[in-house]
Amino acid sequence: KAGVTQTPRYLIKTRGQQVTLSCSPISGHRSVSWYQQTPGQGLQFLFEYFSETQRNKGNFPGRFSGRQFSNSRSEMNVSTLELGDSALYLCASSLASEGYGYTFGSGTRLTVV
Amino acid sequence: AQSVTQLGSHVSVSEGALVLLRCNYSSSVPPYLFWYVQYPNQGLQLLLKYTSAATLVKGINGFEAEFKKSETSFHLTKPSAHMSDAAEYFCAVSSPTGYSTLTFGKGTMLLVSP
Numbered sequence: 001k002a003g004v005t006q007t008p009r010y011l012i013k014t015r016g017q018q019v020t021l022s023c024s025p026i027s028g029h030r031s032v033s034w035y036q037q038t039p040g041q042g043l044q045f046l047f048e049y050f051s052e053t054q055r056n057k058g059n060f061p062g063r064f065s066g067r068q069f070s071n072s073r074s075e076m077n078v079s080t081l082e083l084g085d086s087a088l089y090l091c092a093s094s095l096a097s098e099g100y101g102y103t104f105g106s107g108t109r110l111t112v113v
Numbered sequence: 114a115q116s117v118t119q120l121g122s123h124v125s126v127s128e129g130a131l132v133l134l135r136c137n138y139s140s141s142v143p144p145y146l147f148w149y150v151q152y153p154n155q156g157l158q159l160l161l162k163y164t165s166a167a168t169l170v171k172g173i174n175g176f177e178a179e180f181k182k183s184e185t186s187f188h189l190t191k192p193s194a195h196m197s198d199a200a201e202y203f204c205a206v207s208s209p210t211g212y213s214t215l216t217f218g219k220g221t222m223l224l225v226s227p
């Protein structure tokens with residue numbers, strides 16, 4: 001059974017650019033969550049999607065957005081990149097969203113220069 | 114609101130020694146609790162979870178944790194450390210009601226010396 005796949009693994013962008021990250025959940029999983037991990041702030045929740053609907057959103061500016069497709073694959077987009085957006089972005093999938101059984105991908109390491 | 118406090122950003126043990134990583138939580142409702150492990154340049158791997166069944170939870174790789182409501186704690190233990198246990202460990206909490214998300218602690222880096 002394939003795990004959670006995140007692409008790309010590494011990304012370097014310039015300030016002001018935008019970026020799109022992709023996440024393919026485990027087959028059959030309908031919930032996809034995104035987390036940002038930085039040395040200073042640790043792991044912070046970005047948003048969660050279930051059946052193409054955003055059900056939860058963390059405390060991030062509107063530059064951070066996401067969506068989920070009918071096949072449960074999810075993308076997150078960050079516009080007008082800032083240096084502080086450099087982080088490891090982790091995607092997690094679950095059958096539903098009861099708060100247990102999350103499986104994480106290996107993450108996308110975004111560096112903003 | 115929920116929160117997690119992990120005591121000690123770094124814990125050092127010798128190979129073969131007891132591993133004890135501390136986690137205290139705050140939650141207005143009976144929580145679900147988790148321990149995850151992260152190896153360098155990897156995502157998070159679930160070690161074990163507490164979802165209101167047995168208070169002593171056994172996980173993978175010989176780890177276990179005990180839910181103590183009176184102490185609001187969920188400490189992670191392993192009787193004998195192995196070099197391969199060196200990694201960062203995260204405690205997390207979520208609510209069993211509604212559409213909950215995971216709230217993580219700051220993490221504890223476990224260092225294992227030969």
